[in-house]
Amino acid sequence: MTDTIPGTAEAVCAPQPDAHAIGSDVAAELATTLKALAEPLRLRMVSYVATAPAGEACVCDLAALTQVSQPTVSHHLKVLKDVGLLTSERRGTWVWYRIAPGFTGAVATVLDAFAPAVLARTAVTAAPKGLAGIADADAALDRLVVELADAYPVPLDVVRTTVRESYVGLARTAHVSAHLLTLTERFARQRLTDLARPADAPPQVLFVCVANAGRSQLAAALVRRYAGNRVVVRSAGSAPAADVHPGVRPALAALGADEAFCKPLTDDAVRAADVVVTMGCGDVCPVLPGVRYEDWKVGDPALASPAGVAAIRETIDARVRVLLGALLPDLELPPGPAPVDGATDVH
Template sequence: MNVTLTAEDTCSPVASHAIGQDAASSVAATLKALSDPLRLRMLSAIASDPRGESCVCDLAELAEVSQPTVSHHLKVLKDVDVLTSERRGTWVWYKINPNRRRAVTTLLDSFAPATVAGPWTEDAVDEARRPDFDARVTHLADELAAEIPELDSATVLTIVRESYSALARTARVTSALIPLTERFARQRLSDLTRDRDTAVPQVLFVCVANAGRSQLAAALVNQLAGGRVIARSAGSSPADVIHPHVRSLLAEIEGDGATDRFPKPLTDDAVRAADVVITMGCGDVCPIIPGVRYDDWAVGDPALASREGVEAIRDDIAARVRTLVDNLLN
C-alpha cells in the first residue's frame, strides 16, 4: 500500500538549525563557569564598579571567604574569557573582557532579573481585546486633543493608542490601564511639544526594566533640581512593576508622588525631547539624535540587590546626580 505524506506528517529538519557542537561546548563551558552564585555576584560587582575594574580586596567583601578563594573564582571566570586581569603592585585588578561586555550586560540586566521576577500575566493583553477598547481610548484621545490644540487630533489618537498597547503588554492590574495610559500619553505629548530653546534642561534616564535605577535617578534629579531640571525615565524592556526596595526609597524621596511612578517603555519622542540621555546598563538602545548629549552610568541593578545593596546603589546614583545637576545649571 502506498502512503502519501503531507507536510504535516513529515518532520522538519530542525537539527540543521541547531547550534553547532563546537559552539555549544564553548557556551556550555562559559555557563558552567557562571553557575556559582558568588561568581555571579563578583561579575555584577565588577560590571557596575564606577572605576571599570575591581581588585581582589574589593571582591573579598562580598562573602566570608578568603582572598585565595576569591582569586580561584576569578580565575575560573578569566579562563572562559569573561574577565581580563592586570597586576599592579600588590593587587590584581579585574575587568570585563571588552569582547564579552555585551553578553555580560545581557546576562545581568535582562536574563538575571527575569529569572527572579514574578510570573507575568496575559490579562492586560486580553483587556485590549475588550469590545469597548476602541471607545475608551478614543474618548481619552479626544480629551487630550482638546487640551493640546497645537497637535493634530490624529497624532494624539496615535500616541494614546501606542501608549495603551505598550503598557498593556506588561500591566498586571488591567483596571489601571486607562489612568496609566493617560499619564504616559500626557508625558509623550508634552515631549512632542517641548521647545528645547526655552524649556528648562531635560534628562532622560534609560535602563532595561525601568523598575529600579532609572526611576531612582529621575526622582533624585527632580528632588535636587526643584523644577530647574526635568527628569524622565524609561526602559528598553520595561517590567510590570517597580522593584519593592526601590519603591520604598522612592516614597522617602517623593512622598505620595511615588505612587504615580510606573515602568514605561522607551520612545523616540522621549529621546528627541531630552537634552541629556543617560543609559544605565541597557547598551546602545537609544536612537542617536543630533543635539542630544549621551552618557552611560555603570551602576548596580537593584533587582539583584538586598535592601542594603539598593541603598548603596541609591547613594552612588545620588552622587552622580549632584554632579549632573550642577553641570546643567552652571
C-alpha cells in the same frame, strides 16, 4: 523540515539536526563558559567588576562582597580567569580584576537583559492571572483622545496615535487592568507635553535603563528632588517591567517620589531630551543630533540586597549632582548622603 505523502495531508518528519543548531565543538566551549557563570558567588563577582566605576575591582573588594574565606574567593576567581571571563593585574600587594575585552558585551547581556528577563518571568508566574486590557478599551480611549485634544496644541491624529500607542505599550506588561487607563492617560499626557515642548522650555533629561523599574526611576526622582521644576525629567525602559522593583520602592518613597510606573522608551521622549542618560540598556536609544548622551555604569537594584540598593542610590546621587551642576550652575544642592554601611554589597 517536513514533506507530505502524495495523496494525503499527513506530514512526514525529515529531521535535519545540523541545519540550525550550533556545532558540537562550539556548544561544548560555550557550555564551559556558561558553567563558570552558573554559580551565585561568581555571578556577583562578575557583576561587581562589570559595574565598578573604573571598570575594575580589587580582590579585597570581592572578598568583602562575598563574605567568604580568601581561599574560596581565589578559587572562584581562578574559575572565571580560566574560561577567559576575567583578566587580572597585580599592583603592589593587591590584584585587580577586569572583564576581558572580548566578553564585555556578553557580560552586559547576562546582567542587563537575561537576569531581568528571568526575574520578570518569575514575577509573572507568581502574579494573579488577569486581563491586560479593559473591557471597553476602545470607547474609553476615544474619550481620552477627545479630552487630550482639547488640552494640547497637537493635531488630532497625533493625539489619537499617541494615546493608542501609550495604551498598547503599557498593556504589554500589565498584570492586571485596574489602573491601565489611568496610567495610559499619565503616559500620554507626558508624551504630548514633550511633543508640544516650546523652544524656551527648561532643560530636559531622559534616563533609560532596561526595565524602568530601578535605576532610571531613582535617577529621575533625585533630579526632581534637587531641581524641582527647573529641569524636566523623564524615565523609560528598553524592555519595561510590569512594576517598579519592590526593593526600590522605599528609596523612591524616601525621595518623595510620586507613585512610579514602568514606561517603554519612545522616540518622542528622546527627541524632547537635551540629555539622554543610559544605564545598562545597550544601544537601544536612537542617536539624534543636538542631544547629549551619557552612559552610567550602575548596578541593577533588582539584583541587589537592601544595602546594595542604598549604595546604588548613593552612586546615582553623586552622578546626578555632577549632571545638575552642568545644567544649572547656580543650583544650590544639599549635602550629599552619608556613606552606606555595607556599601560594597551593591550587586
